[in-house]
Amino acid sequence: xxxxxxxxxxxxxxxxxxxxxxxxxxxxxxxxxxxxxxxxxxxxxxxxxxxxxxxxxxxxxxxxxxxxxxxxxxxxxxxxxxxxxxxxxxxxxxxxxxxxxxxxxxxxxxxxxxxxxxxxxxxxxxxxxxxxxxxxxxxxxxxxxxxxxxxxxxxxxxxxxxxxxxxxxxxxxxxxxxxxxxxxxxxxxxxxxxxxxxxxxxxxxxxxxxxxxxxxxxxxxxxxxxxxxxxxxxxxxxxxxxxxxxxxxxxxxxxxxxxxxxxxxxxxxxxxxxxxxxxxxxxxxxxxxxxxxxxxxxxxxxxxxxxxxxxxxxxxxxxxxxxxxxxxxxxxxxxxxxxxxxxxxxxxxxxxxxxxxxxxxxxxxxxxxxxxxxxxxxxxxxxxxxxxxxxxxxxxxxxxxxxxxxxxxxxxxxxxxxxxxxxxxxxxxxxxxxxxxxxxxxxxxxxxxxxxxxxxxxxxxxxxxxxxxxxxxxxxxxxxxxxxxxxxxxxxxxxxxxxxxxxxxxxxxxxxxxxxxxx
Amino acid sequence: xxxxxxxxxxxxxxxxxxxxxxxxxxxxxxxxxxxxxxxxxxxxxxxxxxxxxxxxxxxxxxxxxxxxxxxxxxxxxxxxxxxxxxxxxxxxxxxxxxxxxxxxxxxxxxxxxxxxxxxxxxxxxxxxxxxxxxxxxxxxxxxxxxxxxxxxxxxxxxxxxxxxxxxxxxxxxxxxxxxxxxxxxxxxxxxxxxxxxxxxxxxxxxxxxxxxxxxxxxxxxxxxxxxxxxxxxxxxxxxxxxxxxxxxxxxxxxxxxxxxxxxxxxxxxxxxxxxxxxxxxxxxxxxxxxxxxxxxxxxxxxxxxxxxxxxxxxxxxxx
Ligand SMILES: Nc1ncnc2c1ncn2[C@@H]1O[C@H](COP(=O)(O)OP(=O)(O)O)[C@@H](O)[C@H]1O
Ligand SMILES: [Mg+2]
Numbered sequence: 001x002x003x004x005x006x007x008x009x010x011x012x013x014x015x016x017x018x019x020x021x022x023x024x025x026x027x028x029x030x031x032x033x034x035x036x037x038x039x040x041x042x043x044x045x046x047x048x049x050x051x052x053x054x055x056x057x058x059x060x061x062x063x064x065x066x067x068x069x070x071x072x073x074x075x076x077x078x079x080x081x082x083x084x085x086x087x088x089x090x091x092x093x094x095x096x097x098x099x100x101x102x103x104x105x106x107x108x109x110x111x112x113x114x115x116x117x118x119x120x121x122x123x124x125x126x127x128x129x130x131x132x133x134x135x136x137x138x139x140x141x142x143x144x145x146x147x148x149x150x151x152x153x154x155x156x157x158x159x160x161x162x163x164x165x166x167x168x169x170x171x172x173x174x175x176x177x178x179x180x181x182x183x184x185x186x187x188x189x190x191x192x193x194x195x196x197x198x199x200x201x202x203x204x205x206x207x208x209x210x211x212x213x214x215x216x217x218x219x220x221x222x223x224x225x226x227x228x229x230x231x232x233x234x235x236x237x238x239x240x241x242x243x244x245x246x247x248x249x250x251x252x253x254x255x256x257x258x259x260x261x262x263x264x265x266x267x268x269x270x271x272x273x274x275x276x277x278x279x280x281x282x283x284x285x286x287x288x289x290x291x292x293x294x295x296x297x298x299x300x301x302x303x304x305x306x307x308x309x310x311x312x313x314x315x316x317x318x319x320x321x322x323x324x325x326x327x328x329x330x331x332x333x334x335x336x337x338x339x340x341x342x343x344x345x346x347x348x349x350x351x352x353x354x355x356x357x358x359x360x361x362x363x364x365x366x367x368x369x370x371x372x373x374x375x376x377x378x379x380x381x382x383x384x385x386x387x388x389x390x391x392x393x394x395x396x397x398x399x400x401x402x403x404x405x406x407x408x409x410x411x412x413x414x415x416x417x418x419x420x421x422x423x424x425x426x427x428x429x430x431x432x433x434x435x436x437x438x439x440x441x442x443x444x445x446x447x448x449x450x451x452x453x454x455x456x457x458x459x460x461x462x463x464x465x466x467x468x469x470x471x472x473x474x475x476x477x478x479x480x481x482x483x484x485x486x487x488x489x490x491x492x493x494x495x496x497x498x499x500x501x502x503x504x505x506x507x508x509x510x511x512x513x514x515x516x517x518x519x
Numbered sequence: 520x521x522x523x524x525x526x527x528x529x530x531x532x533x534x535x536x537x538x539x540x541x542x543x544x545x546x547x548x549x550x551x552x553x554x555x556x557x558x559x560x561x562x563x564x565x566x567x568x569x570x571x572x573x574x575x576x577x578x579x580x581x582x583x584x585x586x587x588x589x590x591x592x593x594x595x596x597x598x599x600x601x602x603x604x605x606x607x608x609x610x611x612x613x614x615x616x617x618x619x620x621x622x623x624x625x626x627x628x629x630x631x632x633x634x635x636x637x638x639x640x641x642x643x644x645x646x647x648x649x650x651x652x653x654x655x656x657x658x659x660x661x662x663x664x665x666x667x668x669x670x671x672x673x674x675x676x677x678x679x680x681x682x683x684x685x686x687x688x689x690x691x692x693x694x695x696x697x698x699x700x701x702x703x704x705x706x707x708x709x710x711x712x713x714x715x716x717x718x719x720x721x722x723x724x725x726x727x728x729x730x731x732x733x734x735x736x737x738x739x740x741x742x743x744x745x746x747x748x749x750x751x752x753x754x755x756x757x758x759x760x761x762x763x764x765x766x767x768x769x770x771x772x773x774x775x776x777x778x779x780x781x782x783x784x785x786x787x788x789x790x791x792x793x794x795x796x797x798x799x800x801x802x803x804x805x806x807x808x809x810x811x812x813x814x815x816x817x818x819x820x821x822x823x824x825x826x827x828x829x830x831x832x833x834x835x836x837x838x
Contacts, residue, residue, distance in 0.1 A: 060711070062710075062711065081710075081713060082710070082711050082712065082713050083713030086712075086713060092711070094711070097708075098705070098707060098708035098711045098712075099705070099708055100700070100701045100704045100705045100708055100709070101704060101705065101828065102700065102704050102827075102828075103697070103700065103701060103704070107697060107701075111697060111698070111701050111708075111709070111712050111714070112698070112709070112712030112713050112714045113712070114694035114697060116694055119693060120692050120693060121692060121693050121694040121696070121697055162712075
């Protein structure tokens with residue numbers, strides 16, 4: 001490539017100047033300017049919805065700026081599609097991986113740029129090239145495995161190899177650590193440093209401050225579509241970044257009042273559950289939850305949590321084992337019975353389980369109790385009472401806008417979740433299953449929801465919290481269990497353990513193995 | 520006992536296997552068409568209509584020109600046109616693929632029915648217009664049994680096997696095939712790699728039109744030399760069933776088609792056995808055997824066979 005010379009000479013690998021991008025109703029990027037030095041690891045941080053992915057998608061040619069200019073190695077570029085961006089030396093690992101699940105690692109890497117031999121796709125040569133790249137950068141993958149059979153960490157490495165295969169000089173990593181265990185994050189950082197040594201420029205998107213502090217040289221902070229700070233990592237600290245991210249001082253840690261748990265309200269014994277492909281994804285899980293206690297289940301996504309939640313809330317058949325709620329065996333009981341008995345559920349995926357987008361708020365808060373008084377009178381709904389109740393709930397849980405006719409899908413994520421949380425709390429539960437309660441929410445909403453969970457704990461509700469966010473698990477739980485491949489790796493108390501220890505369990509090590517002689 | 524022996528006699532008769540092959544042939548074309556379309560992520564239930572249109576068009580052009588193979592060629596053209604219509608509606612306009620496919624099938628049924636009078640001067644069915652003869656394969660025909668099955672048979676049977684081999688090679692061995700599979704599974708991922716999702720989908724749907732129209736041409740000029748109203752008789756749908764049973768793989772779909780062909784021939788032979796008295800009013804019950812079988816088999820494999828993840832989901836690019 002004859003471009004190499006100019007790439008070395010030019011100071012900036014990427015310049016995005018005065019970029020503005022509107023979506024219907026949202027100004028996702030508002031005159032954003034960033035400059036990334038050649039060979040630097042540059043972090044872009046911001047809350048969910050700050051516009052980070054939108055900015056990166058424009059750099060990758062997937063979206064087109066409404067106005068503004070993009071320069072790569074000093075040269076002005078207009079990208080019609082990703083193909084142009086790839087040609088200019090840009091590679092992107094998306095927040096949601098862009099992999100074809102049924103194809104192998106090799107096929108995914110070469111897709112769109114396949115070596116051929118005559119009329120045939122040249123698999124042999126492809127395998128060789130992928131193997132070489134994998135070895136050169138220490139990106140260990142199984143080149144013949146299908147994506148769907150790989151752990152996420154390996155999928156991510158396939159994504160990185162994809163960019164290298166296309167000769168990327170500038171690599172965008174959009175929230176790469178969200179799906180990794182703490183140890184995998186460290187491995188990723190090693191890889192990033194290797195790439196940097198090889199002269200690559202890296203844009204690292206994250207909202208985790210400790211990671212940004214560790215790996216980057218410069219930090220651009222975004223909020224509400226605008227750049228709010230440009231910082232040099234060694235001259236700043238987490239507090240300063242957080243303030244630029246949120247626009248105010250934030251409580252980085254909630255304090256949890258000591259609280260004495262009461263009797264056991266919920267118990268699972270040796271539970272086994274299969275997924276839709278009939279694989280045993282929950283395999284012998286046992287646990288207890290007491291009233292007034294938060295039990296947290298940590299783990300990387302896809303280790304059986306979803307099926308476990310479905311099984312204990314009556315949404316999925318139990319293969320083996322027992323679920324005992326308030327002393328009664330409720331294995332495979334109908335969800336309605338569980339609700340009648342006082343179990344409520346903040347579901348991990350709002351849109352799949354908890355909310356009906358085209359329904360107004362006043363129907364959404366009704367779900368699950370729609371069939372009985374005071375909301376139903378015989379076969380009819382009492383709309384007057386329903387609306388009164390909705391207004392009350394929206395006031396109490398600070399749902400905005402306070403319009404009871406507003407459609408479920410039109411609230412922002414945080415307000416949708418408040419609506420759901422309000423509904424599940426106001427049903428007066430004795431036991432709550434709280435799954436991923438703050439996924440995709442901003443700091444303000446997270447704080448609010450965490451306070452609600454702790455308030456329930458103080459009212460002696462038993463709470464089972466399932467989350468992929470370790471910080472959330474640590475700040476809310478009284479006891480932490482770690483789930484890996486459908487099994488519990490160990491139980492620890494947050495004050496007696498470390499992130500590293502929990503991280504190792506998330507990667508499949510048993511607590512006894514970790515503590516070894518120490519126990 | 521006599522009945523059992525009679526049934527056994529069906530199986531040792533080479534004629535039975537030849538019939539099975541001829542019953543399977545249109546299903547092989549149709550299911551291969553389904554595989555091409557759905558591999559790229561477009562559900563095409565217009566196959567039924569495309570088959571019917573193929574039967575009709577080949578008869579019309581054979582009637583007009585006297586050249587049977589020209590009739591077949593024009594059938595393929597008609598298949599491409601209908602497939603383009605389906606592709607345009609479902610890819611360009613993100614239309615509901617089931618509704619579109621149904622509409623195109625109804626259009627083909629209406630159009631072929633309507634054009635009978637003006638072209639042939641009679642409704643219902645045409646006269647004999649010409650037929651593609653069976654080919655005799657020297658050498659093969661001499662071999663006992665196998666020769667009686669394969670030695671003298673419609674060339675469409677061989678074309679069908681050839682198309683399956685071609686389809687398998689294209690989908691699993693070429694870069695176009697790799698892209699087709701990628702687009703049907705995760706069009707967004709393909710898009711981020713600069714693959715033209717729309718072009719690949721157009722290709723898949725058009726190829727489904729080509730294969731389905733060959734099924735149609737076989738039914739008319741390949742087998743009986745005339746057109747009968749609604750003569751496609753649900754083969755488009757059974758073809759789709761064979762595609763599902765065959766797990767969206769050309770060879771699997773072929774095997775499933777052969778299986779359906781086998782049972783089709785069996786019910787057909789059963790009716791003509793002297794030992795089994797088939798009253799006229801029960802006869803139509805026998806004709807439902809392939810459909811009942813389809814339901815049973817498809818219900819049996821659902822869950823185990825898995826189609827492309829983005830099958831039937833329109834891809835809309837953001838900008
Ligand atoms: N394709 C889209 N259509 C409409 N709105 C979008 C689209 N993509 C992003 N947005 C909106 O733009 C804003 C910024 O989103 P995004 O760039 O994904 O944020 P981040 O990556 O920082 O979390 C959000 O309000 C989001 O809802
Ligand atoms: Mg994002």
